[in-house]
Amino acid sequence: MLLAIDIGNTNIVLGCFDGGHILFRERVSTNQQATDLEYATRIRMALDIYHLHPEDITEAIISSVVPSVTATLRQAIGKYLGCETMVVGPGIKTGLSIVIDNPAQLGSDLVVDAVAGIQEYPLPLIIIDMGTATTLSVVDSKKRYIGGIIMTGAAVSMEALVRRTAQLPKIAFEAPKHVIGTNTIDCMKSGVMYAGASALDGMIARIEEELGESCTVVATGGLAGVITPLCRREIILDDDLLLKGLYLIYQKNKG
Secondary structure (H helix, E strand, O other): OOOEEEOOOOOOEEEEEEEEEEEEEEEOOOOOOOOOOHHHHHHHHHHHHOOOOOOOOOOOEEEEOOOOHHHHHHHHHHHHOOOOOOEEEOOOOHHHHHHHHHHHHHHHHHHHHHHHHHHHHHOOEEEEEOOEEEEEEEEEEOOOEEEEEEEEEEEEHHHHHOOOOOOOOOOOOOOOOOOOOOHHHHHOOOOOHHHHHHHHHHHHHHHHHHHHHOOOOEEEEOHHHHHHHHHOOOOEOOOHHHHHHHHHHHHOOOO
């Protein structure tokens, strides 16, 4: 079995594959101060919940935007599972044609998303990944990654709003019944949720206008499931997109 891990700034996504079948997907908090033993314990807990044994895991792959955690997790995997870990980065075959100014600047998570998107969905394609930042990646009809957009993530916007105002409370990420709020909480929910959805609708329209053709739009990431349903544009929700990409990349490079 293959253990696939995506290390983000806020969360780490753990997934396990048996062949091409995903057995589970779980999120844990990213902690740059955690030791390899602490991360090994988190992996053990995830496997225990799904009644899997450490000896079942014989392969592992990581994509990461937090280099300091990458080495710690590799050590944790080696210590607990006893297998080597492939890390998405220079020297790894992805099959993705990247035609931006500096391909080395493209985050490994965006590379992995694009690899899975090309495999799973019709092109051209817009991939929305809603994490600490919200990113939109554009893959053209020739399977080329041609660029994208980086926006402030909804959770970061909310954190900044609460921190920099004296009387606004922290709220849950859920849509109010009406766009026009009649109390402080609903006004904030509308501002975060509907404004976020409207921003996505607007950026999708502008991307398509620039490309001169309609795109398939796919969303993934922690907050995609609560914000994209509010969009007026049809958006496919795929929580496992990045894990699927990690599986595909591992298959391209194994052996």
